[in-house]
Amino acid sequence: MRASEAEVCLWRLEGALAARGWASASIGGSPPALRVFDARVPGLGETVAVVPAPSAMGAAVAWFRSSAGVLLGPCDDPERAAESVHLLLAPWGARALAGRG
Numbered sequence: 001m002r003a004s005e006a007e008v009c010l011w012r013l014e015g016a017l018a019a020r021g022w023a024s025a026s027i028g029g030s031p032p033a034l035r036v037f038d039a040r041v042p043g044l045g046e047t048v049a050v051v052p053a054p055s056a057m058g059a060a061v062a063w064f065r066s067s068a069g070v071l072l073g074p075c076d077d078p079e080r081a082a083e084s085v086h087l088l089l090a091p092w093g094a095r096a097l098a099g100r101g
Contacts (some may be wrong), residue, residue, distance in 0.1 A: 006050035009062060009075035010034045013048065016082035022089070036085050038093040046089055050075060 010032060014024050017036055027033040027047065037045030047067040052060035062075035066088065073081030 005062065006032050009050045009064070009078070010048070012075075012078040013064060013081055016078040017085060020082055020086050022082075022085065036089065038089065038097075041093050041096045044089070044092055044096055046085060048072065048081070048085065 007026075010026065014026075014034060017024055021038075022036050023039040023042070024037070025035045027035055031049050031051070033047050033049040035045055035047050037043075048064050049067075050062050051065045053063040053065075053071055055061045064072040064075060064078075064081040064084075066072055066085075070084075070088070072084035072088075073079075075081075
């Protein structure tokens with residue numbers, strides 16, 4: 001996958017994440033990535049990159065992958081990937097915010 005294709009995928013994911021209240025920042029480099037976090041707890045987050053993954057038909061397709069190697073969703077479904085990121089980060093963010101009180 002070319003960097004420009006990955007950047008378009010990440011841009012779409014960024015929009016889906018923003019709709020769920022998550023902040024993000026692009027991370028340059030190769031491959032390009034997106035740092036996702038709760039603005040109230042900016043030190044807690046996840047880095048998402050775009051990687052090729054095999055499909056059921058055997059051909060490689062682009063998927064969003066977390067820094068832990070979890071496949072979050074295919075690039076043609078940023079809503080699914082955004083929900084996966086939310087499910088990963090929300091419990092940690094809630095714990096961090098509860099500890100402030």
